[in-house]
Amino acid sequence: MNHNIVRILNRINRFFKELKSYVYSFLVFGSFKYFYIGKNASISGLKLNSIGKGCHLMDNSEIRGRVKIGNNVFIHENVLIRANMFSISIGDNTTINRNTNILSQVKIGANVSIAPNVVIIGANHVFADPNKTIKSQGSTSKGIVIEDDVWIATNSSILDGVTIGKGSVVAAGAVVNKDVPPYSVVGGVPAKILKSRLAN
Structure with missing residues (x-):
């Protein structure tokens, strides 16, 4: 052609x-020009005042439940944001790249950069009783907090109960299962502090 x-x-x-x-x-x-929605993208359960101006929801992405989105948030293709019975908030000027999942109780600050294939799940299955199926024991949620100006690199996982401090960097492929101090660089499985961004 x-x-x-x-x-x-x-x-x-x-x-x-x-x-x-x-x-x-x-x-x-x-x-x-309030909100751009791509092909096969879907929104359900949001109140009209819960999405800021200048936001983008690109192709095949889905937002479900009690989700509050700030101004100029860019959500790339094939992203799932699902609050379940909890709530999710996303601050101004945050970017969420393709194939990322954000589930349950999560608070994301402003100017956060989330790379592709990141998993952020603010809940955990209960499995204490071996005589019952894990599925039947329900789940708990402490929630996840990602403060302002954080970069989460590709293929990372952020687990329930974690706070990632302002200005921190999570290296590619990291599994973060405990709090990250502000301005830290963490990496590995499980993630450990590699250095401070404040050090000379």
């Missing part, structure tokens, strides 16, 4: 995609 025809078809496709998003934004939020 001719390259010019492909370019024209791509532009037409992009135009209709943006038009759908503008119409959705206007019908739901009363403003054409």
Whole structure:
């Protein structure tokens, strides 16, 4: 197929995609540029005042339950954000990259960068009684707090009960199962402090 025809078809496709998003934004939020929603993206259970201006929810992503999103939050493709019976909040100017899962009780600050394939689960299964199935014993939740200006690198897992301090970096592939002091760099399984960003 001719390259010019492909370019024209791509532009037409992009135009209709943006038009759908503008119409959705206007019908739901009363403003054409309030919120961008991509192809096959879905939102359920949110109140109209719980999404800030200038946000993007890209293709095949899903937000479900009591979720509060600040201004200029960018959620890339194939992201699942599900609060279950808890709540999730995401601060201004935060970016959540593709294939990330954020579940249960989670509070994310402003200017946070979350790389692809990150798992953040603010809950745990109960498994104390070996005579019962794990599934039947329910779950607990202490919640996860990710403070402002944190970078969580690709393929990391953040476990329930953890607070990641302001300005910290979580290295790729880390499993964080305990609190991270502010301005720390952590890595490994389980994650350990590698250095402080404040050290000279």
